[in-house]
Amino acid sequence: MLELQRNVIFGQYVDTGSFIHRMDARIKLVITFVFVVASFLIGDFIGFGIVLLLLALIQIVSRIPVGFILRGSQFFLAFLLFILVFQVLFYPGEASNYLWRWWILSVSTEGLYTAGILGLRVIFLYHVTTMLMLTTSLVDLTNGLELIFAPLQRLRLPVNELVLVFVIAIKFVPIFIEEIERLARAQTARGVPFDQGGAVTRARRIGRLLVPIFISGFTRADTLTTAMNTRSYRGGRGRTKFRLMEARPSDWAVLALVLAWMIVAWLV
Amino acid sequence: MIEIEGVSFSYRTGEEDAVPALSELDLRVEPGRFVAIIGHNGSGKSTLVKLLTAIQYPTGGTIRIDGVPVDEENQWEVRRKVSVVFQDPDDQLVMNRVEDDVAFGPENLGLPREEIAQRVESSLGALGLREIRGRLIEDLSSGQKQRVAIAGALAMRPRFLILDEPTSLLPVPVAMRLVATIRDLNRRENMGVLHVTHSMHEASLFDRVVVMEAGRKILDGTPAEVFRHVERLRKVGLDVPLAASLAYRLRARGIHLEGDILDETDLRAALSAVRSGPQA
Ligand SMILES: Nc1ncnc2c1ncn2[C@@H]1O[C@H](COP(=O)(O)OP(=O)(O)OP(=O)(O)O)[C@@H](O)[C@H]1O
Ligand SMILES: [Mg+2]
Numbered sequence: 001m002l003e004l005q006r007n008v009i010f011g012q013y014v015d016t017g018s019f020i021h022r023m024d025a026r027i028k029l030v031i032t033f034v035f036v037v038a039s040f041l042i043g044d045f046i047g048f049g050i051v052l053l054l055l056a057l058i059q060i061v062s063r064i065p066v067g068f069i070l071r072g073s074q075f076f077l078a079f080l081l082f083i084l085v086f087q088v089l090f091y092p093g094e095a096s097n098y099l100w101r102w103w104i105l106s107v108s109t110e111g112l113y114t115a116g117i118l119g120l121r122v123i124f125l126y127h128v129t130t131m132l133m134l135t136t137s138l139v140d141l142t143n144g145l146e147l148i149f150a151p152l153q154r155l156r157l158p159v160n161e162l163v164l165v166f167v168i169a170i171k172f173v174p175i176f177i178e179e180i181e182r183l184a185r186a187q188t189a190r191g192v193p194f195d196q197g198g199a200v201t202r203a204r205r206i207g208r209l210l211v212p213i214f215i216s217g218f219t220r221a222d223t224l225t226t227a228m229n230t231r232s233y234r235g236g237r238g239r240t241k242f243r244l245m246e247a248r249p250s251d252w253a254v255l256a257l258v259l260a261w262m263i264v265a266w267l268v
Numbered sequence: 269m270i271e272i273e274g275v276s277f278s279y280r281t282g283e284e285d286a287v288p289a290l291s292e293l294d295l296r297v298e299p300g301r302f303v304a305i306i307g308h309n310g311s312g313k314s315t316l317v318k319l320l321t322a323i324q325y326p327t328g329g330t331i332r333i334d335g336v337p338v339d340e341e342n343q344w345e346v347r348r349k350v351s352v353v354f355q356d357p358d359d360q361l362v363m364n365r366v367e368d369d370v371a372f373g374p375e376n377l378g379l380p381r382e383e384i385a386q387r388v389e390s391s392l393g394a395l396g397l398r399e400i401r402g403r404l405i406e407d408l409s410s411g412q413k414q415r416v417a418i419a420g421a422l423a424m425r426p427r428f429l430i431l432d433e434p435t436s437l438l439p440v441p442v443a444m445r446l447v448a449t450i451r452d453l454n455r456r457e458n459m460g461v462l463h464v465t466h467s468m469h470e471a472s473l474f475d476r477v478v479v480m481e482a483g484r485k486i487l488d489g490t491p492a493e494v495f496r497h498v499e500r501l502r503k504v505g506l507d508v509p510l511a512a513s514l515a516y517r518l519r520a521r522g523i524h525l526e527g528d529i530l531d532e533t534d535l536r537a538a539l540s541a542v543r544s545g546p547q548a
Contacts, residue, residue, distance in 0.1 A: 013364060015404060139368040227360040230321050231373040231420065232347050238378040242371035242385065 160236025
C-alpha cells in the first residue's frame with residue numbers, strides 16, 4: 001500500500017509541546033524567512049556544514065523524532081535525487097575535469113559540486129519550512145502571517161484573505177493525501193495493485209487517480225466555504241482574535257542569535 | 269420566532285432536470301421551542317436547513333427569523349440568529365485545535381477578546397470538552413468532534429440552533445446523551461432547537477414533531493399526537509417506536525389504554541392499569 005499519510009509530512013502539525021512549539025509564531029516566521037534568505041547566500045560546503053549542525057539542533061529541540069521526518073520525506077528525497085542525477089549528467093563540464101563521459105552525458109567534478117550545493121540548499125529550505133509547519137498550529141500560523149503582513153493592508157492588499165487562502169492550501173495537503181489514499185485503497189480493492197510493476201506502470205496507476213482527486217478536492221473546498229460562511233466568516237473583515245500572541249524574552253534571544261549568526265557568516 | 273410561509277424550493281430551477289425539494293411549506297416555531305423534524309430520505313429536511321441558514325434562498329414564499337427576512341441582503345444578520353450543525357463534523361470544523369475552532373465563530377463577529385474567552389469557556393463546559401480543549405481535532409472520535417461542532421455553534425449564542433442529523437454517525441448511547449445535553453441547553457438558554465433526525469425514538473423526546481414528506485409537512489404536533497398516525501407514518505417509510513405501535517394495535521383491538529404511550533414505561537403503566545381493572 002502507499003501509506004501516504006506516513007510518507008508525506010508536509011503540511012502536518014505535530015504537537016510535542018517543545019520550546020519551538022511554544023515560540024511566538026511571528027518570530028518563527030521571521031527566522032524561517034532569514035533561513036530562506038541564508039540558503040540562497042550560502043554557496044560552499046563549510047557554510048552548509050554549519051547549517052546542518054543548526055538543523056540538527058532545531059530537530060533535537062523540537063522533540064520530533066528524526067525517523068518520523070525521514071520516513072515522511074522519502075517521496076520528496078527520491079524526487080530530489082532524481083533531479084540531482086539529471087543535474088550532474090547534463091552539466092556542461094569543461095574537457096579538463098570530467099570523470100566520465102558518454103555521448104552527451106558526463107560526470108564532472110564541477111557538476112557534482114553544483115548538484116551537491118543545490119541538493120543541500122533544497123534540503124535546507126525543505127527542512128526549515130517543514131519544521132515551521134510541524135511546530136506551529138494553524139491558528140498561530142494565520143495570526144502570525146496576518147500580523148507580519150498587516151502593514152501591507154494599508155496598500156489595499158487583501159492580507160487577511162490571502163493569508164487565509166494560503167493557510168487553507170496548507171490545511172488541504174493532508175486532506176488531499178488522505179483522499180488519494182482512500183481512492184487508491186478503493187482501486188486496490190478492485191484489484192489494481194499500486195505496489196507492483198515498474199516505476200512507469202506505478203506512476204500511470206497513480207495518475208489515473210488525479211481527476212477524481214481534484215473533483216473531491218473541489219467539493220471539499222466548497223463544503224468548507226459553506227461552513228465558514230454559516231459561521232459568520234466574511235473574509236476576515238472585522239475579525240477579532242481569541243489568542244494572544246506574546247513573544248517571550250527567550251524568543252527574542254533566539255531571533256537575536258540567528259541574526260548574529262547571519263551577520264557573522266556574512267562577514268567571514 | 270421562525271416564520272416559514274408558503275416556501276417552495278427546487279434545485280437547478282429553470283433547467284429541464286429541476287428537482288423540486290420543498291413545496292408551499294408553512295411552519296412557525298416560537299422562540300425557545302424544542303422541535304424534531306423527521307422524514308424519509310429526500311423529503312426535504314436538509315433543504316429546509318439550508319434555507320433557514322441562508323445557504324440557499326427560497327424560490328417562492330418567505331422565511332422570517334425574528335422578523336428579519338432571510339434573503340441575500342440580510343444573510344449575515346440571519347447567521348447571527350441561527351447556528352447550524354451538520355451531519356458530518358468534518359464538514360464544518362475549520363480550525364485544527366478544539367478551543368480555536370470553538371472561538372472561530374465569535375472571532376468572526378468581532379467580539380472583544382474577553383467576551384470570546386468567556387463564551388469559549390462556557391460552551392466547552394456545556395459540552396464537557398474542557399479537558400480536551402487543547403487537543404487536535406483530527407485526533408478526536410466522531411462523538412467528540414460532533415460535540416466540538418455543537419460547542420462552536422453554541423458559542424455564537426444563537427436564537428435558534430439547527431441540527432441536521434448530528435447523531436446519525438454516533439452510537440445510540442452517545443446520541444442519546446447528546447440529545448439530553450441539547451435539551452438542557454435549550455432549557456437553560458431559552459434557545460430554540462430544530463433537530464433533524466431519522467430516529468423516531470429520538471423524536472419522541474421533543475416537545476413537537478414535524479413530519480415531512482416530498483417537500484411538504486404532513487404531520488405536526490406533540491410526539492403522542494403524531495405517533496397516533498401509525499398507518500400514515502408507515503406509508504411514508506417511518507416506523508413508530510415499538511411501545512407506541514403496540515399501544516396502537518392494542519387499542520385497535522378494543523383494549524382501552526389510558527394516556528399517551530411513547531415508551532416502555534408508559535406502556536407498562538397503562539397495561540397494569542388495565543390488569544387491575546377499571547377503578548371505581
Ligand atoms: N445539491 C442538490 N442538487 C440537486 N438536488 C438535490 C441537492 N440536494 C438535495 N437534492 C434533492 O432534493 C430533494 C430533497 O433533499 P434533502 O437533502 O433536502 O432531503 P433530506 O430529507 O435531507 O434527506 P436525507 O434524510 O437523505 O438527508 C431530494 O430529492 C434530493 O435528491
Ligand atoms: Mg439530509
